[in-house]
Amino acid sequence: MQPEQPAGDRILPDLTPENRAFWTGGANGELHIQRCEACRRWTHPPRNACGDCGGTLSPEPVSGRGSVFSFTVNHQSFRPGVATPYVIAIVELAEQADLRVPTNLVDCLGENVRCGLPVEVRFEALGEVFMPVFAPCEGA
Numbered sequence: 001m002q003p004e005q006p007a008g009d010r011i012l013p014d015l016t017p018e019n020r021a022f023w024t025g026g027a028n029g030e031l032h033i034q035r036c037e038a039c040r041r042w043t044h045p046p047r048n049a050c051g052d053c054g055g056t057l058s059p060e061p062v063s064g065r066g067s068v069f070s071f072t073v074n075h076q077s078f079r080p081g082v083a084t085p086y087v088i089a090i091v092e093l094a095e096q097a098d099l100r101v102p103t104n105l106v107d108c109l110g111e112n113v114r115c116g117l118p119v120e121v122r123f124e125a126l127g128e129v130f131m132p133v134f135a136p137c138e139g140a
């Protein structure tokens, strides 16, 4: 069973000054994550100040690589137009041990997903929004 990409009927995010770089950076093929200008820690989801030191956050591109921290394969249709099954995952980005992004996995068989699977970002172009999703790395 090949999960279909749940594109086409996605609920799009409201863009804010804090999250705009995350949702639109894919236009340049880059995943942007906020980073503290003072202590240099990465932060996600977007917020208005560093949770550790209160410093100013600004978006910086990351490698787009990470690994599956946790996942579930969804077989229930919650929205007409979104094909099932699909994989909901939390991906831990390579840049920092606790830097995690809720996302979908694409181009993989649900039964082949495992925690620790190396993945890399891809983007689904949905107008102004470039939805970050992840797929297994080549050879993973």
Ligand SMILES: [Zn+2]
Pocket (backbone or CB within 6 Å): 036, 037, 038, 039, 040, 041, 050, 051, 052, 053, 054, 055
């Ligand atoms: Zn900080």
